[in-house]
Amino acid sequence: RIPPATVKRLCFYLHLLERLKKEGKEYVSSKELAERLDLTDTQVRRDLVYFGKMGKRGMGYEIEKLIKELRKILKIEKPRRAILIGAGNLGTALLASPFFRKRVEIVAAFDADINKVGRRIHGVPVYSDCEISRVVREMGIKIAILTTPPDVAPDIAGILINAGIQGILNFTPASIKSPPGVFIHDVDLTMELEYLSFFVEEE
Amino acid sequence: RIPPATVKRLCFYLHLLERLKKEGKEYVSSKELAERLDLTDTQVRRDLVYFGKMGKRGMGYEIEKLIKELRKILKIEKPRRAILIGAGNLGTALLASPFFRKRVEIVAAFDADINKVGRRIHGVPVYSDCEISRVVREMGIKIAILTTPPDVAPDIAGILINAGIQGILNFTPASIKSPPGVFIHDVDLTMELEYLSFFVEEE
Ligand SMILES: NC(=O)c1ccc[n+]([C@@H]2O[C@H](COP(=O)([O-])OP(=O)(O)OC[C@H]3O[C@@H](n4cnc5c(N)ncnc54)[C@H](O)[C@@H]3O)[C@@H](O)[C@H]2O)c1
Ligand SMILES: NC(=O)c1ccc[n+]([C@@H]2O[C@H](COP(=O)([O-])OP(=O)(O)OC[C@H]3O[C@@H](n4cnc5c(N)ncnc54)[C@H](O)[C@@H]3O)[C@@H](O)[C@H]2O)c1
Known part of the structure; x- marks a missing residue:
């Protein structure tokens, strides 16, 4: 451990x-x-x-x-499989990035917007958020990337965890409770800015 | 130091x-x-x-x-001012995030797409990429956030550095040379995924 x-x-x-x-x-x-x-x-x-x-x-x-x-040790000898929930600006940027997709195979995306459901975004099929449980169970997916608005994030996380997801990469500012056996990693891009700020003189 | x-x-x-x-x-x-x-x-x-x-x-x-x-020490006692270049998916998601905007005051965005120039995205005015030098010098901005496609990133970085930018938060996969006195920080979101991967059993 x-x-x-x-x-x-x-x-x-x-x-x-x-x-x-x-x-x-x-x-x-x-x-x-x-x-x-x-x-x-x-x-x-x-x-x-x-x-x-x-x-x-x-x-x-x-x-x-x-x-x-x-x-x-990090279990990345081969790219991990994942799903992405919330194919908005941030979600689409992740789907579009060859850099990001090299390390993780995003097998499906989910959204509540009927104009996005049924299409493909950068080759990844977009399903309705009602399909999350079915796809997670059928494909045995363990990792989810959460890029929804913050207000729906806790509910979506609950659905993911019930379906068997063990790790959530949470880009939303919502704080998600993690039951035993599930790991939530909150991504905070402001840390990158704070790091850079040290090296730049103040105005 | x-x-x-x-x-x-x-x-x-x-x-x-x-x-x-x-x-x-x-x-x-x-x-x-x-x-x-x-x-x-x-x-x-x-x-x-x-x-x-x-x-x-x-x-x-x-x-x-x-x-x-x-x-x-990190020079973040008050929010730093910055500009953002490339108001596409990722750029827009950063402009939309109240979390991100709390730590940094994005005073202007720049894009090459004439449909975006002249508008405001989440309250931030979008200028043409030809205006970068003028705005950086006039407002004395030291930090730039780079969310353009990778192919134009090195040229844009050159313009930024000539205009007086000292720190670039580079989200693109392009590698940018940093002359003395300029700090380039490459943001790699795959690190977040590698970290999460450790805690999730393999399929
Ligand atoms: N960590 C950071 O520093 C950082 C930076 C930028 C954005 N964000 C966060 O990322 C998230 C996404 O930002 P964005 O700009 O892409 O937002 P967005 O509004 O463009 O995208 C959200 C997407 O989620 C979809 N959605 C809404 N309800 C849903 C549901 N129930 N199930 C599935 N999909 C649903 C919407 O239809 C939309 O496509 C936000 O929570 C934002 O705060 C965080
Ligand atoms: N670091 C990571 O893990 C990560 C994750 C996602 C995306 N990215 C990178 O972020 C960048 C943006 O991705 P995206 O999905 O938002 O792309 P995008 O195509 O949606 O956005 C790019 C924007 O840049 C604008 N642009 C093009 N040429 C320009 C110029 N000369 N001057 C100013 N603006 C210009 C375009 O008009 C567009 O609005 C890409 O380089 C992508 O590889 C990195």
Whole structure:
């Protein structure tokens, strides 16, 4: 069992390792990982324990092996399947993004707007929100992306959870209660702005 | 000068402290921060140095004071002003989100589509992309949010940087070179999905 805050850090390690691989590096030491992520060496060694002891004496860790191990831990060795609820502005932008769709196979979208139901948006069929339970059960989907207006989000989440969804990527500002065995991840794009703000002088 | 990876962590501290405040807590110890963020105590103490020594013997740190200090460090004591380029699906969703607009005052949007120019989207005036330099200089804007298609993103970024923009929140998959004094932050929503994926069993 890895604590959620560490899982978040493992995602940062993965993205750093993928960048190092692109730069042509093959090995990396825990010291270099610590420098790049500005963590103490002890913190990095503690985190590395989660992805197994794979260091070679003197050479450091093999980047390819660490990437493979991390993708296994995060269960993303192959793209996950998901559904998307609320094919509005944000939903459509996610459906349109080849970057996003590389990592996740969106098999169906759902909307309450009858003008959208029955069409395809960037190749993904749009169903009525009454069909959510049927499709989730028939296709055995475990992950849902929630991009509806905030007022309907808790009700929709209830339908998803009853149908067997275990993880919800919640883009709405509504707070959704998560029963045991279900993980709700609230995406807050303002964090990205706060990070950027540090590097820009005030007006 | 705080290293970028630590700035990212400071954002996580801020969000955690704001959640603790909402829960009614007034003080927090470095040990509790370490537990909540699953960091070693040494790592937290090292990070706390960046936001000044504010702990009271035996009581821990005053949450309100830490929040104030962090907002000062991140330069978000008051909402930052920004412009948005590319008022398409994603851009419109950001303009529509009260959550996002609380943290940043989007003073103008820009687009190449003549059907959008001259209108207002959720109250924000949309100008032609030829007006970017003029508006940035006249209003002294330092932050830009980039939600254009990837092919035009590098050219638009060049225009923004020449006009005096210092920080770009880049939602496009295009990679943008940052000259000295300019900070480009690439937003990658797939990281959010990778994080969620860990908590959901494979199909
Ligand atoms: N996390 C962030 O920083 C951030 C940024 C932007 C937007 N948002 C949020 O994302 C959500 C979507 O924003 P948007 O601009 O795309 O809104 P939108 O109005 O364009 O899209 C919402 C879609 O949901 C559909 N819908 C309404 N009721 C439904 C139901 N019962 N079942 C299924 N679909 C339903 C609508 O028909 C519409 O297509 C909002 O909650 C918004 O606050 C969050
Ligand atoms: N980071 C992620 O995970 C993620 C997720 C979704 C979308 N995206 C990216 O966000 C961007 C926007 O996606 P979208 O679905 O909103 O696309 P879109 O086509 O709906 O919107 C693009 C907008 O940019 C405008 N535009 C085109 N050329 C322009 C120019 N020269 N100057 C100003 N505006 C111009 C278009 O008229 C349109 O309004 C894309 O680059 C997409 O890949 C990234």
